[in-house]
Amino acid sequence: MMGTYVVVGAGLAGAATAWQLARRGHEVTVLERSVPANGEGSSHGSARIFRYAYLDPFYTRLVVDARVEWDELERSAGERLISPTGSLDFGAGRDPAALAAVLGKLGVEHELLTGAEAGARWPRFGFDDGAGVLWHPAAGVIDAETAVSAMLRLARADGARVETGRPVASVERVGAGHRVVGLDGRTEEAEKVIVTAGGWLPELLGDLPLPKAFSAGFPRLQVMQENAYHFPYRDVPEGPWPAFIHKTPAMLVYGLPGGRDAALPDGGAGQKVAEFNGGRPIRSAAAQNGEIDPANRERITAYVRRTLPGLVPEPYAETTCLFTNTPTEDFVIDGVDGITVASPCSGHGAKFAPLLGRIIAESASGERAAPRRFRVGA
CATH class of the missing domain: 3.30.9.10 (D-Amino Acid Oxidase, subunit A, domain 2)
Known part of the structure; x- marks a missing residue:
């Protein structure tokens, strides 16, 4: 069943989520406080390491899966996003x-x-x-900015709307859905909201209508x-x-x-x-x-x-x-009551971007839960 989504933030995680949702036929609006992959966030520039070496096999397996998603993204975008080194x-x-x-x-x-x-x-x-x-x-080396642009271009081709200069102040419940309120008072309504705000997440988290138990279990950022x-x-x-x-x-x-x-x-x-x-x-x-x-x-x-x-x-x-x-350097992908919070960061999230977009999209839509260790209270 198709749904309507607002994605807050157009860095690597937000762009990947928008692409994965839009290609599945969902109605998607992306709200970016500045411009995609801007210099005040974590997804700008042309150099992020793509590597397989982790002491934890969980993450190495995740890289193997991420490479499949990167290959699909490069084929769809018609450009190379990872240069071998x-x-x-x-x-x-x-x-x-x-x-x-x-x-x-x-x-x-x-x-x-x-x-x-x-x-x-x-x-x-x-x-x-x-x-x-x-x-x-x-x-190899990921061109982060070009990857963001490619995923948003593909998302737009599948009907997504990307709004720039739209910083978000809060999210409110409206009937069975949600209203996303901007700092300028403008609003967007959708059935579900996905917050991929990176370094802006700590100040936005308290303005999300999340149950106290969920908020209390959220890892310290x-x-x-x-x-x-x-x-x-x-x-x-x-x-x-x-x-x-x-x-x-x-x-x-x-x-x-x-x-x-x-x-x-x-x-x-x-x-x-x-x-x-x-x-x-x-x-x-x-x-x-x-x-x-x-x-x-x-x-x-x-x-x-x-x-x-x-x-x-x-x-x-x-x-x-x-x-x-996060204290463990694990990512956070979890939500409740139609709001999904995703912080795939901790300084090593870029290499997983298109895969994390799929995980976030599937978690938000109810298609499949995120891995247990990414969920709040794990």
């Missing part, structure tokens, strides 16, 4: 051998190398020799204003640099080719490098100031100087972005 995992805290065991059980191609073997293959990296290095070639930097390559690489995740005793660092975000005036490019959850905790997206933390810049520059000899340890560009974390 492969990915490296190293550092004792990352436990490359355990990661390799998970990939092996799920049939994901990989190699477990010694630090010396990896250093011979990737001399622009400085590897810890003790724990080994995991390489899995099917990893912590929004982080993260810092990311682009460092130039010392020489022109023959092929793309791999993405990487390196866990030291002091921090978890990730890097990836920066795509359009890393473009230099001379046509060159660089590597995006950042510390996972190394930024500043804020109340919600409304509290962000876009300012880089000088101490974090110094810490990452020192890391590049020490660990990535193939990069010039002087960032030529820097930016902030938002991570919205």
Whole structure:
């Protein structure tokens, strides 16, 4: 049975949900507070890691399923959204051998190398020799902004309406349905509402007509204003640099080719490098100031100087972005009485976007519940 839906937020999660609902024949309206994939959210830019390596097999299986959805999205959109680069995992805290065991059980191609073997293959990296290095070639880089645009274009082609400049203030119950009220007083009515507001969710959550038990069980959300930097390559690489995740005793660092975000005036490019959850905790997206933390810049520059000899340890560009974390880093996809709240974030949601859109759409429509660990009170 077809229904009417309002989706709040047009980042990766919201765009994916709108696409999955619209292609199933539902009537969909997307309300975006600014413009899709804008710089104040978590889905802007051209560089997010697509990787399979998780210590938890649940998430690796989810990546395998997500790749199928990405392939379908790329076929439907007629454009490539994931560029292959492969990915490296190293550092004792990352436990490359355990990661390799998970990939092996799920049939994901990989190699477990010694630090010396990896250093011979990737001399622009400085590897810890003790724990080994995991390489899995099917990893890549997601163009997040282009993916959002593609999913919204496909959703529109199936009848969805996308409204920009429409920040939402609250949701009210109206008969058997709901009224979504904007900050400007404009309203939209639908049978069901799906909130995919990312870093704006903490301030909107209290204005949703949700039962007290549901709200009480909702995991605490912590929004982080993260810092990311682009460092130039010392020489022109023959092929793309791999993405990487390196866990030291002091921090978890990730890097990836920066795509359009890393473009230099001379046509060159660089590597995006950042510390996972190394930024500043804020109340919600409304509290962000876009300012880089000088101490974090110094810490990452020192890391590049020490660990990535193939990069010039002087960032030529820097930016902030938002991570919205749950205590377990699991996603939240659950709802009650026609309102579904989805926060597939915690800094690792981008790689699952089209799959999460399907899970959210099926959960909201009653077709199939989200995985148990994504539900409130799990």
